[in-house]
Amino acid sequence: MNERSEDRNDFFEKVWEVVAEIPFGKVTTYGHIAEHIGVKSAARTVGWALSAAAGSNLPAHRVVNRFGALSGKMHFSTPTVMEERLRSEGVAFDQDGCVRLDLHLWIPGEGA
DNA sequence: ATGTTGACATTGA
DNA sequence: TTCAATGCCAACA
Numbered sequence: 001m002n003e004r005s006e007d008r009n010d011f012f013e014k015v016w017e018v019v020a021e022i023p024f025g026k027v028t029t030y031g032h033i034a035e036h037i038g039v040k041s042a043a044r045t046v047g048w049a050l051s052a053a054a055g056s057n058l059p060a061h062r063v064v065n066r067f068g069a070l071s072g073k074m075h076f077s078t079p080t081v082m083e084e085r086l087r088s089e090g091v092a093f094d095q096d097g098c099v100r101l102d103l104h105l106w107i108p109g110e111g112a
Numbered sequence: 113a114t115g116t117t118g119a120c121a122t123t124g125a
Numbered sequence: 126t127t128c129a130a131t132g133c134c135a136a137c138a
Contacts, residue, residue, distance in 0.1 A: 048134070
């Protein structure tokens with residue numbers, strides 16, 4: 001019943017599910033999440049799902065864009081909580097303030 | 113109801 | 126190489 005409705009909700013649900021699977025001290029990108037979900041081209045919508053998850057228990061701070069930049073830091077309680085939190089997890093940052101994806105990039109399904 | 117924006121990514125010119 | 130346009134899904138005005 002209302003399978004369509006579930007589908008709509010399913011997108012967010014999948015995003016949350018993947019984000020919740022991100023291991024400590026690791027980060028992933030919107031594209032990888034979207035790709036794992038099945039809607040590879042919907043990386044933007046993933047960001048929307050995270051905005052909805054900003055008030056959830058999901059480690060949305062572990063999700064960054066393809067450049068490793070903390071694009072959504074401004075959506076947190078404070079624009080500094082994201083970087084501080086990642087640093088607190090042992091995540092290394094680049095001189096540009098971007099996360100070292102080369103060191104902490106985690107892909108959904110890889111760590112499962 | 114329609115159009116625009118939004119925490120992005122990819123491809124084309 | 127760099128710039129611009131497009132695609133995706135959902136929420137907001």
